[in-house]
Amino acid sequence: MRVDCEGCAGCCIDWRPVAPVPLDHERRGPRAPLDDTYNLVPLTRDEIRDFVEAGLGDVLTPRLWEVSPGEGVEIDGVEVAAIAGKPAFFVGMRKPPKPVAPFGLERTWLRACAFLDPETLQCRIHDTELYPDECAEYPGHNLVLGQETECERVERHHGGERLLDDAPPDDLHGLLLGPHALGAKVFVHPEPERLAGTIEHLETRDLTPEDRAEFVGVAVGSHPGSTEVDDDRASRARAKTLESESWANEAVAAWDAVAGRLGSAADEAPDPDEVEVARGAPETPGWDAVRRDD
Template identity: 60%
Template sequence: MEVNCEGCAGCCIDWRALASERSDHERRGPRTPLDDAYNLVPLTRGDARDFLDAGLADALTPRLWRDESGVTVDGVELAAIDGKPVFFLGLRKPPKPVAPFDTDPRWLPTCVFLDPATLQCRIHDRPEYPTECAEYPGHNLELGSTTECERVEATFGGDRLLDDDPPDDLSGLLLGPQAVGEKVFVYPDPDDLAGVLARLLADDLTREDRARFVAAAVAGRPGTTSTDREQFAAAFADAKVADSWAGRAVAEWESLEDGGDAPRPDAAERVEDDRGAPPTPGW
């Protein structure tokens, strides 16, 4: 597997606004996500623990799905297992001033860890770098699914997927029951989410809202729908006080876009670098 990522980062940016046709490949199944994020990276339980330990819990966000046969919270019918809402845990995508595919800079939803100037990941060589990101697009190739590299090629031209053989050391796909507690998590108490769903639908989750889901992911028992309550309490306490460079940068990026500031990728030096963001090596 070999990919050409320079000037692209298509798997890290919601570039649909640049395309003539909108892709909704994440919304073709029987359950519709409540959020509108594109290419959400599903983190594993180990990933969630690594982010929590690194003080980066405020960079994470949940994804839940609608399902008429699930459980109802705040009037929303949610996908559930054993009456407990199920969710993915992914990376936040604030607006950033980016210029992928040789386009002019534009405000686009972008991975919280992507440097908008170099279009490289700031945590690529760090312990918390997600497994799914490290192996992308390996799982797509293994399953015979279209990769984001190919979508970019079809829309903007160029060569991005240079070798379509999945790597030999690819980790498990975590499909079906084996995903429960490892990639598909359950929230233990639906009543705790009263008010949270309304904020999620309004794209206005609080730090504490997101921390609840981080704690549930970390404290879930793999292969089951049970939760270690003591571990949940400890993880929740740590997650809700997380105050990382990444979380603080999100608020400023949102403020700059809302204020009508011109999209300038070099603003990352002030918004992210000056807050302690790890550097990227450049191309």
């Protein structure tokens, strides 16, 4: 597997506003996400724990799915996918609007991963212990499962060559399926009644810090291969998440405050370094440095 990521970041950006056709691969079938985030990366329990310990739990967000009546558990009048009668969810990274210029476009307001440098389109936590397996191995999981990759979608709609070698990698760490995912990547909330009001917030992009911390805590308190949750561990993770004041969360709020309409020109947007690096974001090396290393 080999990819050309320079000037792309299609897997990190919600580029639906600049796509010539609808991109709905995440919303086909009987279980549609309740949120409208594009390509939300599912983190493992250990990765979520590491984000929390690093003071970055405040940039994590949950995903739940709507199902047909009688197939899940009802919360806020919505039937939510469940395991053993309890709401199922995973946790990913938030995507605020940022001024980005993927695929040779001019700077445009598009939702992008909280850790994506809008200028270089490189990940600020790449080559750190926090870099998720799902990101490090992308698009390996898609290739193994025979699913279309974001690289191929970008090629089809914006040209260029992104997926240079489509041979699936032999060694994947983050691909957890079926029972192996339970408690390790797909989590179960033990008390649906505690989620009253949350589903409406999720659908309207109005999740509160308390909403997000509730799911983060349960994920950290989960046991792989089980629906059980360690209440003490969950409580500590929830509290630490609520105490977090990370540069990434501050940058999310800053971008939300100044962003224009999604898909609109962002030529008057603030300098990304002033919004992110000035708040403590790690700088990215740029593509010249990457080419030298190659």
